[in-house]
Every structure is written in C-alpha cells, then in structure tokens.
Amino acid sequence: MEKNVKLSSTEIAALWTVYMQDSAFRCFLKHFLNTVQDEEIKPILQLSLDETESHLEKISNIFKEENFPIPSGFSDDDIDLTAPSLFNDSFALSFVYSNAAIGLMGYGKLTATIARKDVLEFFSNCLMGVNNLYKKSVNLMLSKGIYDRPPTIPYPNKVDFIDDKSFLTGWLGKRRPINVIELTELFFNIERNFFGVVVLTGFSQVVEDKEIREYFIKGKDFAEKQAAILNEILKEEDLLGTTPVGMEVTDSTTAPFSDKLMLYMVTSLNSTAIGFMGFGLGTSMRRDLGAHYARIMMEIMKFSEDGANLMINRNWLEQPPQAPNRDSLVNH
Incomplete structure (x- = not known):
C-alpha cells in the first residue's frame, strides 16, 4: 500500500x-x-x-x-x-x-x-x-571568537501583564522599550543583511555579466541600508547595535562560480529574507517596527522580481512542477 x-x-x-x-x-x-x-x-x-x-x-x-x-x-x-x-x-x-x-x-x-x-x-x-x-x-x-552574540538584558524580577494600549504605539507618544521577541528578530535580520553584504561584495568583483553586476551592487547597497535602519532602532534602545565581524572578501577578480549560480544564490537569499521579514512583522507589536518591516518587505519583493526577470531573460530560471492548466486542456 x-x-x-x-x-x-x-x-x-x-x-x-x-x-x-x-x-x-x-x-x-x-x-x-x-x-x-x-x-x-x-x-x-x-x-x-x-x-x-x-x-x-x-x-x-x-x-x-x-x-x-x-x-x-x-x-x-x-x-x-x-x-x-x-x-x-x-x-x-x-x-x-x-x-x-x-x-x-x-x-x-x-x-x-x-x-x-x-x-x-x-x-x-x-x-x-x-x-x-x-x-x-x-x-x-x-x-x-567570531560569533556575534545577541544583546543581553537585565532579568525581570516579576511577571507583568499589559494594561495599557500604549504598548502598541511607536510613531507618536512615548514608546515602550523593545521586548525580547522583537529584539531577536531585529538582531538576526541585521545579521542576515550583513551576510548578504559580504556575498554581494564578492559576487560583484567576479561576475562577468555587466547587467548582473549592477544588480549585485544595487543589492549590496540595499542590504547595507536595511541593516542601518534596523541597527538604528537598537541604538535608540541603548543596545549599541550589531556590527559585521569583517568584510571577509579577498581581492580576487576570478570567478569561482558561474553567473547563473551567483544570481540564483542571490534570488534564493531574497526569498529567505522576505520570509524572515514577514515573521518579524508578525511578531512585532510596536507599530513603528511593523511599519519598517512592511516597507522593507515591499522593497525586497521588487528587488527579487528584478532578479527573477534577469534569470528569465537568460533562460536560467528553472520552473517548479505545476498543476495542469485545465482551461488549456479543455480548449485543446
């Protein structure tokens, strides 16, 4: 069976x-x-x-x-x-x-x-x-000594319950301190953006296709911008923010990978980033954090679409298995 x-x-x-x-x-x-x-x-x-x-x-x-x-x-x-x-x-x-x-x-x-x-x-x-x-x-x-540990906070001395709707505010009025759930998503989304900066820096040095190189450079700038936005929130909370360990890219200009493979890796990172930003959005109760995530997600989706078009134009985008097109079958 x-x-x-x-x-x-x-x-x-x-x-x-x-x-x-x-x-x-x-x-x-x-x-x-x-x-x-x-x-x-x-x-x-x-x-x-x-x-x-x-x-x-x-x-x-x-x-x-x-x-x-x-x-x-x-x-x-x-x-x-x-x-x-x-x-x-x-x-x-x-x-x-x-x-x-x-x-x-x-x-x-x-x-x-x-x-x-x-x-x-x-x-x-x-x-x-x-x-x-x-x-x-x-x-x-x-x-x-190369693991960037998340920030620590003082342990609470008692259990608290939310009794004020100001817990949700972010843009106007007095903002509450960030909670540990929100802090976790901020920290690791920053870390993933720094990872992307390193990848895109290396790829930009060696890619042969000029149009793809411009796309990688744009992506590097975009990842740096995202990290800066999220890092600024940590700094406002007196949590110092997180910084990359180092650039970690050599001075080589010889490509160890095909342009197709590098572009696929970047589009894959885009898809992953959308998912993580969405999770950050869903777990953040402060309105300003949700707004930041929503805006960044939209920007990633546009950038991801540009990458998919580059792959389609070069006949590199492998199509996942699809359900049958019933309209086409009926018309046939």
Whole structure:
C-alpha cells in the first residue's frame, strides 16, 4: 500500500526545492573545501558537503522510482576549482552556520507538510543532520571568537501583564522599550543583511555579466541600508547595535562560480529574507517596527522580481512542477 501512494504536491514541492538548493550549495562547499586553509573548518565543510550530496542522491532515487524528472539544478559546470579563494576562511564557516540556521527552520516547516513514510523519514533525517551542523558550526565560531552574540538584558524580577494600549504605539507618544521577541528578530535580520553584504561584495568583483553586476551592487547597497535602519532602532534602545565581524572578501577578480549560480544564490537569499521579514512583522507589536518591516518587505519583493526577470531573460530560471492548466486542456 505504501509503495502505491503517489507523491503529494507538497511532497513534490519539498523534494524539488531541496534538490535545487542543495545542488547550488554543493558548488559553494566544493570551492570552500578547495581553498580553505584553516584545518578546524575543513571537517565541518566536509560534513556539510557529505550531507548535501546524500540529500541529492536520495531525492534522485525517489524521483527515479516515481518516473519523475530530476531537476537540472547546478553541477560542476557551474564552478571553477582552479579559481583562487573569493572569501576568507571565516566566511566559509559563516556560510555553513547561516545555511544550517535557515535549514533548521526550513526543514522543520517542510517536514510538517509530509506524510508519505519514506519522504517523511528523509526529511526527519535532514532535520537531524542540519541540527548537528548548526551545533558544530556555532561551537567552532564561539571558540574562534567570531560569533556575534545577541544583546543581553537585565532579568525581570516579576511577571507583568499589559494594561495599557500604549504598548502598541511607536510613531507618536512615548514608546515602550523593545521586548525580547522583537529584539531577536531585529538582531538576526541585521545579521542576515550583513551576510548578504559580504556575498554581494564578492559576487560583484567576479561576475562577468555587466547587467548582473549592477544588480549585485544595487543589492549590496540595499542590504547595507536595511541593516542601518534596523541597527538604528537598537541604538535608540541603548543596545549599541550589531556590527559585521569583517568584510571577509579577498581581492580576487576570478570567478569561482558561474553567473547563473551567483544570481540564483542571490534570488534564493531574497526569498529567505522576505520570509524572515514577514515573521518579524508578525511578531512585532510596536507599530513603528511593523511599519519598517512592511516597507522593507515591499522593497525586497521588487528587488527579487528584478532578479527573477534577469534569470528569465537568460533562460536560467528553472520552473517548479505545476498543476495542469485545465482551461488549456479543455480548449485543446
């Protein structure tokens, strides 16, 4: 009975999405492993690569059994292993950490949409694997002193309840202090923007397509602007704000990645950013914070659309599986 159960639309979506993302991540991990000098970072990169290749193999096997087309994704054709390092060693570790953090939330969401036994087991294992990667990468970052810890606050001495509608104000009147839920979203959205600044700086140095280079430069400026807006809120709260560890980009102008792969990575980061900004919007009760998130989300969506158009114009945007067009079938 279990073998006769076809993949549901959500199971197809989950498998297809992870295949596309991991085929791209594999290229970056291969470059990092080929150029990184730090012997403590190499084992984590290798573990991440092993996990990624295992995911690709298992998804391919599931699709083959279902006679389902395997996505094209990305391959060794999209990397140049003779190219020098584009990023410093610390960024290679940050890459694993950032993608593991995103993966923890992403795999959790995807797993909650799965029912077929073999696919559920696969995603459950993915979740355990990315959790292990997250712990290892965080521990190594802490030991190297490159983990930017969120701000601390004094512990409250009692439990309080909200008794005043001014709790929601933000633009006018006296604003209450930011709460820890809002602080969490601000801090990590700033951190993710700094990650984007580093990525886009490196990509801008090596991309060959002039139009895509201009898009990357625009994205870097945009990420810096977002970080500054959110950082200013922390400074107003006397929380100092968060700052990047360092630029982490070498002076190389030789592309280790194809233009297609770099553009895909940026569009993928855009999609992730929209989700996180939306979560920040949904958990912020101060009106000024909600307004900031809403405006930034709209700007990201426009920037993301521009990136999608660049991919479409170059015939690089792989289409997810779609439901049948019933109108077209009827007319035919």
